[in-house]
Amino acid sequence: MSKDTYDQALAIAPNALRAPWTRRVRDGVLLLLALAALVGMAIDLGLAPGALMTGFGKLGRFLGEMFPPSSGGQSVRIIRALGETFAMAFAGTVIAAVVALPLGVIGAKTVVSHPLLHFGFRRFLDIFRGIPALVWALILVSVFGLGPFAGVVALALADIPNLAKLFSETLENTDPKPIEGVRSAGAPPLAVMRYGLAPQFAPVATSQTLFFLEGNFRNAGVLGIVGAGGIGFELDERIRIFAFDEVAFIILLFMICVAALDTLSRALRNRLA
């Protein structure tokens, strides 16, 4: 664009080519304020550049020690722990789905139609939705004792409100026409559920549950840190004694398992959809 045409354009529509200076100043000030707030937070948290440097030095050494990964002659124990991790995830997901199903039915607008009850129940579920499984696991371990049982309950507790919400949304989105059709053919209520509702609801709900199984396997891998069973315990133990070659071995194995489960579950979900 030549200087002349630019000047002409600027004269005709100044705001199209360049934001008015008041806005530019305002945006600049806002950006500076945001940056200042972030820096203030960093200072308040005590994030010192020195600590960052020494930390990265240590981290580099750890990463160096990770190669080559080594099982430390305990591959059987590690594989058993991985199995336990999957068992926890599976049991937790099944329990969560079983408990979330009736809750999801209650939470569906089409079932409990009173707006106040519906709103109240949804809010009640929302309260618990944000709590991570590890927070549940920490307290459950001190109630149930060390071991995978606390982990299973923690995973289930963390999932139930989330799954219940998804289930009730799925129920609300079902098409009423097939249900009416089956009913108008004179089917008893159970048959209406079986042939009108289930074919619409079950595949979606199963696919949602599978998705939670994937997440639970990842989460189950860390619950051992607080003593709730699974691979996390083995990992924590080895990080504490700085055995990073074994740490790398466990992490790699775990990540392979996570990727395998994700792929399998995605294939199943694609078939369901």
Add this chain to the structure above:
Amino acid sequence: MLIRQRAQAAVGLAIFTVLLVVSFQRSQFFGSEIGGDPLGRLLDFLQRMNPHLRPEVLLEDRQTRGSLHSWFYALPIWLKAAWQTVQMAILATALGTVLALGASFLTAQNIMPFAPVRFVVRRILEAIRTLPDLIMALILVAAFGVGPLAGVLTLTISTLGGLGKLFAEINEEIDPRQLEALQASGAGPLKKIRYGVMPQVLPNYASYALIRLEGNLAGAAALGIVGAGGIGIELQRAITYTEFDTYLAILLIIIAMIFLIDLFSEAVRHRLIGLEKA
């Protein structure tokens, strides 16, 4: 129903049953020395979390058992720890978003022409997403020491992994004509990003970053349990002293904190969507 379908369903059911039985057995759900009577223990646990408030002394001072003050006896400390958690989440979300921005341009097909760079950056982001945050936190706490620094770094890296992928997807869906126009007028890669990409994607970016902020806050609360700073450390302390009612009190603070940030994030996101439509 076709025989083949029935056979498939039967095989599926059989696999499911075996997995179910084995997993319940392996996770010591029934019949271990500690796992018996799960419902009874759960009730017992709820009972122990009960702060035993007494209505007649509810507003008395800290020494009176059954008052609110004796239940929330260290409220200022907990609120300070909760604020620390919020700061960790905000800082990590901001840093992670900026890094994800860079990474997303390196992985978007329409901006980064060299396939090997895209491939490597994508694999790195994938690896980050596969690794659970808390495992990363354990290693970073070992390297950077106990405190919020390890937590901020963990959440920053995990935000980079999560948002990097989402941002790259947004980048690849932009209107190519604006990029072509800039290319035709001889703009370099940075100018293309600034004038061709940014105006199209910023509202979407911001909205994803805010959703991520909600997740990071819950994540930051859990990170404290492994020593990475914030309110989680107080949770760990309550457990160490077996103060279950205190645990409940801190849990309530965490719930309130998450609730407030959700409200904030939702309000801002709705405004952003409004801006986009206007």
